[in-house]
Amino acid sequence: MYRVEEAKALAERVYQVWVRAPQVARHARAGQFLIVRIDERGERIPLTISAVQGDLVRIIFMAVGKTTRQLAALEEGDHVLDIAGPLGRPSEIQNDGRVIVVGGGVGIASLPLIAREARSAGNYVIGIIGARNADFLILEDELAGICDELHVATDDGSRGHHGFPADLLKQEISRHKIDCVWIIGPAIMMKVTSNVTRPAGIKTFVSLNPVMVDGTGMCGSCRVSVGGETRFACVDGPEFDAHLVDFELLMQRQRYYLEEEKESMEHYHEHACRCGEGTHHG
Amino acid sequence: MGDRPASVRIHDFLEVDTGLTPDEAVIEAERCIQCKKPGCVKGCPVGIDIPAFIAAVAQKDFVGAAAIIKEENLLPAICGRVCPQEVQCEGVCILGVKEQPVRIGALERFVADWEREHAPKIPAVAEPTGYRVAVVGSGPAGLAASFELAKRGHQVTMFESLHAPGGVLMYGIPAFRLPKDVVQAEVDQLREMGVDIRCNHLAGASVSMEELDHFDAVLVATGAGLPFFMGIPGEQLSGVYSANEFLTRVNLMHANRFPVYDTPIKRGRRVVVVGGGNVAMDSARVARRMGAKVTLVYRRRAEDLPARKAEVERAAEEGVKFLLCTNPVRILGDQSVSGVECVRMEMCDLDQSGRPEAVPVEGSAFTIEADLLVQAIGQGPNPLLIRRLSGVAYGRKGNLVVDENGKTTRERYYAAGDVATGAATVILAMGGAKQAALAIDAMLRGEPFGEGKEE
């Protein structure tokens, strides 16, 4: 059992939870993830490790389906049944010079650890974060404190640049020589944004989020196509060379359980209404 | 005694074989002629004193029989169910020449179940030696080694990356062949013997190499969990599962009870399973239980099927269609699977393994309809941990090279089970693990081991 030490909402449908998981905290590196299973009947879901403090690790997630909604209902003192990790390969951080970390939506959660490690490796770190509107923007202050510069974009212009992170990335690339870029967010955002760095051949990493089960290379569920080769995102990734990733395939595989995800939510609501179990009536 | 009818059992995941009643067990045991030079003992990879335990059963001393078995095998309820007895102990039983061999596996299972239900006994543990041993992986190899080491007074810490111990016994072999409470009970004995089982701990990630090095010895028993894919076009389509994923979703995550359990799975109306081993049979039978029409595609002949014969027969009884001498060459579909293109195979010369080589027949391509395809064509050692171990030698198949005592080429590091042998069997994994545990014990005590010293 893993204890929730702090839980709060960061933005609309976006939550931050600190859990006590010493074995994860002790070894976690930038770019890695963990797997949570809330209870006996729960699914194993992967979430990025967003920060570490002592024995605690922070996860930040958007409440989209059943499991993330259940997670959103947790309060301090609650427990989750299982946390495994850290999983996946750490980000390949070197002293490259000038690097940019780009985050879209809940993908911003991955940036603090990467930005921090990149800075301590001696890089000049530029952060670019974007969200649909100001209410969805997370970790702005925190990242401002870590990055050498931070730029903000919102789709509707309610905060920062009116437009996409890709626009800001384009600007930065035209201004300076950039040595390495990380782009983390929804698949479609990563696809579009990584096209910005393609012509100049700038080394660019994306963090892929296919459906996973074990997270240790045992099931093959997370297979993705990179440079025409099949790779397992959980052990070969989750970060890959953005310019070699087959994003169409990733999105296609992500959609495979749409019907079941809907059914699961319906079941959850029905169940929650009848006996109150599973939701948090605060 | 015997199997529940196929028409009934395909609707649930309850055990197929209901086992022997006490009377049946005694009658079966009385058939044993107590050979002077029993072949069965040699046929058993862990050398159980089979005639002795059978004699105890014949005298209705079931608890005594269990004690005899447990001297060599601490997981008898598991082995009695899943061992390929027909090619091991029962395969060399002298009675098999003229009639049926003694049903040693069924007797072993009966005795183990009896003991568990009537007189469970935790093996005694020696005085603590002060040595700490890490066992990585909680499959049959890890379990067997932990038993031996704990019994001898060593403090054992077992690391398991999944949330439940048992390895393939939990996530791979379906409950209708191996009920999960049976595995659980055998694992619980370990806990009572003081073994510290740490689930959710992936060695090499949640436990660093330096932390492993702090143990006095390390046994790597991480199995062969890396699924192989055929490498044919269409493999990326949704609806293509590795057997590991398919079985894990159902066995470990209970996806067959979705949405009561949260993990989803596609049920499929027409499922094609590729392969001919135990893993393929299990996948096919699971798919049947989830309501699909199932076709099993295997490239060689019926007599070449590597799966246990009894399980092949049960799969057939349960309505699995066998398409033999057939090989898939392409998976069809737009976003998800709609069919499988196959070719006929012809048997020609014997290949390196002594089996007839299967060669595709030209112009024989045909298509079968399918909305799910499960690949059960084999698996190799998971490289995750073992590739991080410096100073160890690897075999051709990515396995860890060990000597006859399970020792790797790195000091204080041993390996056993599928990670050392490649995908094999439960009892071979246990046999190797036991040998490695004894070698570790001798190493820790500074005693000689191996040459000339009997096991």
Ligand SMILES: Cc1cc2nc3c(=O)[nH]c(=O)nc-3n(C[C@H](O)[C@H](O)[C@H](O)COP(=O)(O)OP(=O)(O)OC[C@H]3O[C@@H](n4cnc5c(N)ncnc54)[C@H](O)[C@@H]3O)c2cc1C
């Ligand atoms: C390496 C990795 C890191 C991730 N990090 C984060 C993160 O930091 N924050 C965050 O909000 N989300 C993250 N995700 C996505 C997160 O795992 C899914 O949003 C979550 O599983 C949804 O579960 P659900 O039951 O609430 O939703 P569901 O309704 O079940 O699914 C919603 C979406 O999540 C995807 N999904 C469902 N189950 C899984 C699964 N087992 N594995 C992967 N994807 C799944 C589905 O494709 C679907 O599009 C990450 C995914 C991966 C692979």
Ligand SMILES: Cc1cc2nc3c(=O)[nH]c(=O)nc-3n(C[C@H](O)[C@H](O)[C@H](O)COP(=O)(O)OP(=O)(O)OC[C@H]3O[C@@H](n4cnc5c(N)ncnc54)[C@H](O)[C@@H]3O)c2cc1C
């Ligand atoms: C579907 C199926 C059916 C089978 N049927 C039979 C049968 O009928 N009869 C028979 O005799 N054999 C059968 N086998 C084969 C048998 O199950 C295996 O030979 C046996 O389980 C091998 O045992 P093991 O302990 O070496 O590995 P495993 O059982 O694979 O256990 C390895 C464990 O290590 C864990 N692990 C891996 N890496 C790490 C790490 N880095 N850190 C922590 N933990 C880790 C894994 O999660 C796993 O739990 C079957 C196999 C399968 C897949």
Ligand code: SF4
């Ligand atoms: S462990 Fe296996 S081989 Fe040995 S007696 Fe039991 S069934 Fe036979």
Ligand code: FES
């Ligand atoms: S999640 Fe199972 S192999 Fe990656």
